[in-house]
Amino acid sequence: MIELKDVSKKFVQQNREIVALESVSLKIQTGEVVVIKGRSGSGKSTLLSLMAALAKPTSGEVIVQNERISRLSDDFAAAFRLRHIGFIFQRYNLFEQMSVFENLLAPLVPLNLPAKETKERIKRVLERFFIEEKAEAKVRVLSGGEQQRVAIARSLINDPSVILADEPTANLDAALAKEFISVLKGLKDKKRTIVVATHDPLFFNLDFVDRVIEMEGGRVCL
Amino acid sequence: MNFYLLDFAIASLLLEKRKNLFVFSMLFLVVFLAGSFLFTASSMRQMTLHAADALPEIVVQKRVGGRLYPISMETILPIVEIEGVASVTPRVWGTYTFDAQGTLFSVVGVDRYDYLYGDSLASVRKSDKIIQGNGVAVGEGVYRVLKSRFFTKEVHLLSPKGEMLIMPIVTVFPKSTALFTNDLLVMDVQKARKVLGISKDEASDLLVDVPNPDEVDTIAQKISLLSPVLHVRTKEQIRTVYEEMFDYRSGVFLLLFTIVLATLFFLTSERLSGLSHAQRKEIAVLKAIGWSIRNIISVKFYEGFFIASFAYFGGVAAAFFYVYVLQAPLLRFVFSGFSTVRPPLELTFFPDWSLLLLLFLITVPVYFAALIIPAWRAAVEDVDEVLR
Amino acid sequence: MLVNPFVIANLLLESLLLALAFIAFVVSLQVLMWWDFSKNDTLQYRLQKRIYLVSTIAKYILSLKIALFLFFIYTLDHLSLVLHGAMCAVGVVDASSYGKPLLFLKIINLYLFAFWIVLNEEDYRHAELPYTKLKSFLFLTVYLLFGIELFLEYSYFADIDPMSLVSCCGAVFSKSGETVLAALLQLPNSLLYGSFYALFLMLAGAFVFRLYAFYAAFSALFIPVALFTLIGYFGTYIYELPTHHCPFCLLQKEYGYIGYILYTVLFFGTFYGMLSGFFRKQNYLKRSFSFLLIYTLLVSFYPLWYYMQNGKWLY
Ligand SMILES: Nc1ncnc2c1ncn2[C@@H]1O[C@H](COP(=O)(O)OP(=O)(O)OP(=O)(O)O)[C@@H](O)[C@H]1O
Numbered sequence: 001m002i003e004l005k006d007v008s009k010k011f012v013q014q015n016r017e018i019v020a021l022e023s024v025s026l027k028i029q030t031g032e033v034v035v036i037k038g039r040s041g042s043g044k045s046t047l048l049s050l051m052a053a054l055a056k057p058t059s060g061e062v063i064v065q066n067e068r069i070s071r072l073s074d075d076f077a078a079a080f081r082l083r084h085i086g087f088i089f090q091r092y093n094l095f096e097q098m099s100v101f102e103n104l105l106a107p108l109v110p111l112n113l114p115a116k117e118t119k120e121r122i123k124r125v126l127e128r129f130f131i132e133e134k135a136e137a138k139v140r141v142l143s144g145g146e147q148q149r150v151a152i153a154r155s156l157i158n159d160p161s162v163i164l165a166d167e168p169t170a171n172l173d174a175a176l177a178k179e180f181i182s183v184l185k186g187l188k189d190k191k192r193t194i195v196v197a198t199h200d201p202l203f204f205n206l207d208f209v210d211r212v213i214e215m216e217g218g219r220v221c222l
Numbered sequence: 223m224n225f226y227l228l229d230f231a232i233a234s235l236l237l238e239k240r241k242n243l244f245v246f247s248m249l250f251l252v253v254f255l256a257g258s259f260l261f262t263a264s265s266m267r268q269m270t271l272h273a274a275d276a277l278p279e280i281v282v283q284k285r286v287g288g289r290l291y292p293i294s295m296e297t298i299l300p301i302v303e304i305e306g307v308a309s310v311t312p313r314v315w316g317t318y319t320f321d322a323q324g325t326l327f328s329v330v331g332v333d334r335y336d337y338l339y340g341d342s343l344a345s346v347r348k349s350d351k352i353i354q355g356n357g358v359a360v361g362e363g364v365y366r367v368l369k370s371r372f373f374t375k376e377v378h379l380l381s382p383k384g385e386m387l388i389m390p391i392v393t394v395f396p397k398s399t400a401l402f403t404n405d406l407l408v409m410d411v412q413k414a415r416k417v418l419g420i421s422k423d424e425a426s427d428l429l430v431d432v433p434n435p436d437e438v439d440t441i442a443q444k445i446s447l448l449s450p451v452l453h454v455r456t457k458e459q460i461r462t463v464y465e466e467m468f469d470y471r472s473g474v475f476l477l478l479f480t481i482v483l484a485t486l487f488f489l490t491s492e493r494l495s496g497l498s499h500a501q502r503k504e505i506a507v508l509k510a511i512g513w514s515i516r517n518i519i520s521v522k523f524y525e526g527f528f529i530a531s532f533a534y535f536g537g538v539a540a541a542f543f544y545v546y547v548l549q550a551p552l553l554r555f556v557f558s559g560f561s562t563v564r565p566p567l568e569l570t571f572f573p574d575w576s577l578l579l580l581l582f583l584i585t586v587p588v589y590f591a592a593l594i595i596p597a598w599r600a601a602v603e604d605v606d607e608v609l610r
Numbered sequence: 611m612l613v614n615p616f617v618i619a620n621l622l623l624e625s626l627l628l629a630l631a632f633i634a635f636v637v638s639l640q641v642l643m644w645w646d647f648s649k650n651d652t653l654q655y656r657l658q659k660r661i662y663l664v665s666t667i668a669k670y671i672l673s674l675k676i677a678l679f680l681f682f683i684y685t686l687d688h689l690s691l692v693l694h695g696a697m698c699a700v701g702v703v704d705a706s707s708y709g710k711p712l713l714f715l716k717i718i719n720l721y722l723f724a725f726w727i728v729l730n731e732e733d734y735r736h737a738e739l740p741y742t743k744l745k746s747f748l749f750l751t752v753y754l755l756f757g758i759e760l761f762l763e764y765s766y767f768a769d770i771d772p773m774s775l776v777s778c779c780g781a782v783f784s785k786s787g788e789t790v791l792a793a794l795l796q797l798p799n800s801l802l803y804g805s806f807y808a809l810f811l812m813l814a815g816a817f818v819f820r821l822y823a824f825y826a827a828f829s830a831l832f833i834p835v836a837l838f839t840l841i842g843y844f845g846t847y848i849y850e851l852p853t854h855h856c857p858f859c860l861l862q863k864e865y866g867y868i869g870y871i872l873y874t875v876l877f878f879g880t881f882y883g884m885l886s887g888f889f890r891k892q893n894y895l896k897r898s899f900s901f902l903l904i905y906t907l908l909v910s911f912y913p914l915w916y917y918m919q920n921g922k923w924l925y
């Protein structure tokens with residue numbers, strides 16, 4: 001479950017205060033799929049980074065999986081992300097010059113698991129997303145579809161309970177976007193909580209989306 | 223130790239090849255510079271100390287007002303009478319100014335019974351050629367100077383009284399003894415007296431042989447009590463003076479070297495501070511997938527560790543090559559001066575591990591210190607950029 | 611003034627560390643003034659980031675300081691070759707009146723820095739960073755002590771006259787004389803090793819019954835007792851000479867550098883011991899006791915070995 005209580009986030013830039021979020025209160029149940037839409041600059045990404053404990057609210061509380069993440073030190077926030085959050089970015093944000101294996105290794109590094117288990121986990125997601133034979137290939141030589149599968153595999157490798165996606169289909173052709181949506185549907189069936197921030201209309205009338213929330217100027221429209 | 227972190231460190235090093243290559247070369251160069259200096263100094267020091275081993279236990283000179291004078295033969299008697307002294311030998315030697323440029327030779331007088339100049343002169347001592355033939359044995363450096371003036375068979379020397387002495391060259395010391403013999407002219411003691419202007423009842427200094435090393439200090443003290451003009455030095459004192467001289471030079475070098483270290487610090491720190499867009503993005507993604515600030519700082523240190531070990535060992539190897547294989551061209555002048563006849567001695571390796579430790583401590587920590595702030599900056603950078 | 615590459619390197623590195631520590635000092639001051647974890651403003655946010663700089667700097671300083679401490683001892687040993695009359699580092703320490711306070715302060719600072727690092731780790735182990743103010747305060751103290759240490763070090767090396775004659779360990783650690791040390795050395799042997807083993811038994815008792823406070827106090831007490839008995843009793847068996855009372859010669863090659871091992875083990879044993887009193891963690895208690903057990907076994911080995919070899923005690 002994700003709960004935001006009267007959350008505000010302000011930035012100070014060149015002595016000017018920018019209000020990115022203003023008293024946002026929101027509750028997302030476990031297993032729910034929520035799409036957040038809104039114009040550019042309306043505060044979608046800021047909302048996601050608060051849910052992922054990547055940033056702290058200026059005021060208010062953020063509670064995810066019963067943890068008050070707005071109150072965590074950096075080590076704990078990182079550990080929380082590691083355990084609970086799977087992030088999928090716009091344009092994947094893979095490490096292009098590294099191999100698929102190394103990309104998948106990245107979320108496992110802070111866990112410092114025994115070598116055997118680390119390899120085991122990587123092998124499992126490689127198989128699940130049909131990219132075993134590409135394990136040693138550099139990401140930059142992969143096709144768009146393969147890159148997408150690596151990005152999803154990377155965000156799911158620690159089996160997170162919450163999946164956050166920021167503009168996941170912004171640069172995808174129709175076929176890839178469809179494929180991504182089918183992955184989301186699969187996750188929904190596994191009772192994962194999913195939050196997608198997007199202005200891609202593709203998401204607005206999907207049958208498995210429970211709610212579409214609209215944001216404007218840092219507020220949630222009701 | 224997290225090996226995956228190391229793996230990641232290497233991968234992200236490759237992300238910024240040019241920047242990291244620059245940082246590596248800086249550290250490498252600094253290690254090489256300091257290493258070359260320290261190795262040369264240490265090698266020279268060890269060789270000098272080695273040479274000092276051949277010295278007699280006690281040397282007595284006459285010194286008035288800070289200047290040396292020939293010592294009277296009459297001084298020998300009271301010294302021999304001191305208990306514990308086995309023998310006293312007068313020595314005749316001195317410097318001879320060869321030409322208007324001020325080229326200096328060391329003139330040493332020997333006689334048949336001479337045995338106290340150390341092993342280096344063993345070959346000369348055995349053959350009586352010098353004395354019988356009224357000839358001289360010359361060092362490698364002396365011979366070179368003479369040859370350049372077209373004297374290949376004999377030496378022409380002018381005594382203080384204006385008398386010209388012509389002596390045939392009977393032998394040139396082998397190169398391997400250059401440390402001791404390079405600027406030497408060895409001749410019969412009577413001839414040496416003439417060249418140096420030392421009369422028959424005087425000597426340059428006296429060598430005192432003391433068989434029991436424990437008694438050396440007390441005997442030295444007793445000798446200096448004989449007369450206020452007597453200047454007494456023990457072998458131990460001379461060794462300490464040598465040690466101090468090299469320590470002093472290396473110390474001064476290190477003081478000057480702080481400027482290089484400061485440059486290393488600022489250039490490295492400056493180079494590492496500017497984060498490229500790719501690096502920024504990498505760090506932000508890492509944080510989003512669960513890395514903490516401390517993980518990122520660690521990975522930066524692992525990167526540094528990697529660069530530092532390569533630069534350090536590479537620099538040490540290069541310094542070794544420069545000093546012991548190439549024989550430290552240019553640098554050796556710092557120690558031997560620019561005099562034309564100073565020894566072209568062979569630098570040989572003496573293992574001294576504390577030197578490697580010293581070299582490590584004066585270079586690598588400076589590099590890591592320069593790394594701290596950029597690493598921290600990168601790690602605490604806000605991440606929202608990549609999420610847009 | 612001694613101009614010597616080892617001396618210069620020591621001073622250079624310590625100065626570098628102090629300069630870095632200054633940054634951490636400033637941040638610690640800011641934290642002390644403004645830290646409030648319950649607030650969420652920009653200032654707190656910034657401070658939370660800055661304390662990572664402090665901990666990185668402190669870790670760097672500690673790891674170098676451990677190496678530098680050993681290097682300092684090594685430097686003293688090296689200087690004993692240069693100074694007339696010195697046989698080992700004792701004479702060098704004694705060559706200036708700054709020597710003893712400097713050495714003492716160096717050891718204190720080593721304990722404090724190590725304590726700081728552990729406190730820092732404990733702090734990160736809690737989501738609300740409960741020790742941040744405490745560790746910042748501690749850092750201020752450590753910084754000032756470190757400053758004094760560096761000042762003493764400069765004065766010490768500046769004060770040594772390379773030409774003067776210094777004393778050797780035989781003179782400094784002799785039974786005659788009117789120093790406290792001499793008086794302690796005159797105590798009968800049985801009292802020396804008796805008190806050592808008695809203290810160790812008490813430590814073992816406190817360990818078995820998990821009496822944290824007692825254990826910590828005993829470990830603190832263990833430092834002077836271990837040192838005195840090492841100088842007065844166990845050391846003589848290492849040298850196999852009843853009159854040789856020196857804590858430094860055992861750092862030399864002739865005795866297999868055993869001193870470096872003994873002092874390192876003693877340091878960690880007592881350090882974790884005192885720590886267990888502060889944090890009440892079994893982990894620290896166990897670590898401490900293992901180190902102190904190793905120390906006790908090591909020093910006990912020498913007299914026993916001597917007895918087995920010669921069939922009698924040294925004196
Ligand atoms: N680090 C920052 N510093 C200053 N202002 C910021 C920062 N991050 C976000 N903002 C501002 O906060 C507001 C909300 O930004 P946010 O990125 O959440 O919008 P968004 O809805 O994700 O927009 P888009 O659809 O373009 O991605 C914007 O006005 C943005 O300029």
Ligand SMILES: [Mg+2]
Pocket residue numbers: 044045046166609610
């Ligand atoms: Mg956005």
